[in-house]
Amino acid sequence: MTEKISGDPGEEAARATGAAAASDAPVILSNEPGSFARGVLAERHPALIQQVRDAFPYGRRQHEALDDLLDEITTGVVEPLASTERDHDHWAGWGREHFGRSWYDVPFLWAESYFYRRLLGAVGYFDAGPWQGVDPFAPFKQAELEGDAVAQELRALDALANVPAEERATALLHASLWGNRADLGFRASAGEPETGDAAASMLVADDSVSLWQALPAGAPSTVAVVADNAGRELVPDLILIDHLLEQRHAERVVLHVKPSPYYVSDAMTADVVDCLRRLVKAPGEAGRIGGRLWKAMTADDLEVRTHPFFCAPLPYGEMPADLRAAFESATLTLLKGDLNYRRLVGDRLWDATASFADRTAYFPGSVAALRTLKSDVIVGLDQSTSAALESSGAAWRTSGTHALIQVRG
Numbered sequence: 001m002t003e004k005i006s007g008d009p010g011e012e013a014a015r016a017t018g019a020a021a022a023s024d025a026p027v028i029l030s031n032e033p034g035s036f037a038r039g040v041l042a043e044r045h046p047a048l049i050q051q052v053r054d055a056f057p058y059g060r061r062q063h064e065a066l067d068d069l070l071d072e073i074t075t076g077v078v079e080p081l082a083s084t085e086r087d088h089d090h091w092a093g094w095g096r097e098h099f100g101r102s103w104y105d106v107p108f109l110w111a112e113s114y115f116y117r118r119l120l121g122a123v124g125y126f127d128a129g130p131w132q133g134v135d136p137f138a139p140f141k142q143a144e145l146e147g148d149a150v151a152q153e154l155r156a157l158d159a160l161a162n163v164p165a166e167e168r169a170t171a172l173l174h175a176s177l178w179g180n181r182a183d184l185g186f187r188a189s190a191g192e193p194e195t196g197d198a199a200a201s202m203l204v205a206d207d208s209v210s211l212w213q214a215l216p217a218g219a220p221s222t223v224a225v226v227a228d229n230a231g232r233e234l235v236p237d238l239i240l241i242d243h244l245l246e247q248r249h250a251e252r253v254v255l256h257v258k259p260s261p262y263y264v265s266d267a268m269t270a271d272v273v274d275c276l277r278r279l280v281k282a283p284g285e286a287g288r289i290g291g292r293l294w295k296a297m298t299a300d301d302l303e304v305r306t307h308p309f310f311c312a313p314l315p316y317g318e319m320p321a322d323l324r325a326a327f328e329s330a331t332l333t334l335l336k337g338d339l340n341y342r343r344l345v346g347d348r349l350w351d352a353t354a355s356f357a358d359r360t361a362y363f364p365g366s367v368a369a370l371r372t373l374k375s376d377v378i379v380g381l382d383q384s385t386s387a388a389l390e391s392s393g394a395a396w397r398t399s400g401t402h403a404l405i406q407v408r409g
């Protein structure tokens, strides 16, 4: 359970090293008026139900199920899955302490994850029948991938083709990082991502030197990339992966994606294929990168994997043994995005200067987080950065205007 983070491997590691266990940081719920979490549950989730309803010619059964879900999340209590659902037993365990309570009173991380599970259930995603496997977010993902912003970003690659490798590496790392700002669940309230120098100045932590040091060219490294959003984030992620392979920072890359639609734009295998097709058909440098990536996938130098844990409402401290082994065998695991960060350090209101190394000590092998800040969770800031941000009066934790690169070797 999310709130039983004390007793998780991270806490044990912190205790073993004598570091402050800090388990008293409050778990984020959604019942605080005016809080970011409350806004997600009270405004974004109902709006999302409407968007999905409008995007497909669903029949009466789906519309009624969406009506019921809307009632439940706004005025009702959390209901369990029907006993006939294939994953009923998992959720019965994960939700034991939450069923029967207001959605606002259960941990934010759990509530969001369960909302997506229930939304998929309402549209028949898991049921044998005509809507089985139809991604309710596909129209939004497709529109983004075919849009002007992606086309422009792909054209900009031509200018990067001949710049020195180090400069190119920084530009591609930042493109992947800021691509995280462009997730579709978040877009409604955010402007365009920053670029160039402005983007660098918005980094609240920057361990990129350690990141590149962990991946010396020519070493037989395997990099695990845990993807976040499709489209405008996954395209630059794939371009960064191409750079890692091409410049021999990695011999192999394993790209972990979601097994089912999640948080609107999270990437699944189908989205990887769509992004690769988009790259391959692009002119110039983007097309060349697409061609190399396509070849890398067919040669298994780039392997796509998925795991049910990626859609579970749990922190990484509770990851199963097979996933733990996969990360352990990687030279570096690169976790993309805000949700992965929340799951990595724990979805709590940490002191912003709490140690990133301590919070992630349990994670198997070296880990890097690349994330724009889109929720209240943050650790690893130095004292002066934290003080300056806190006194700025800006919504720096949640607005996506700031970003971080944090590494624990």
Ligand SMILES: O=P(O)(O)OC[C@H]1O[C@](O)(CO)[C@@H](O)[C@@H]1O
Pocket: 040, 112, 180, 183, 185, 186, 228, 229, 263, 336, 337, 338, 339, 340, 342, 374, 375
């Ligand atoms: O796509 P990302 O970067 O994981 O962001 C998802 C984030 O979006 C939200 O669902 C709402 O902004 C956050 O709660 C969550 O952490």
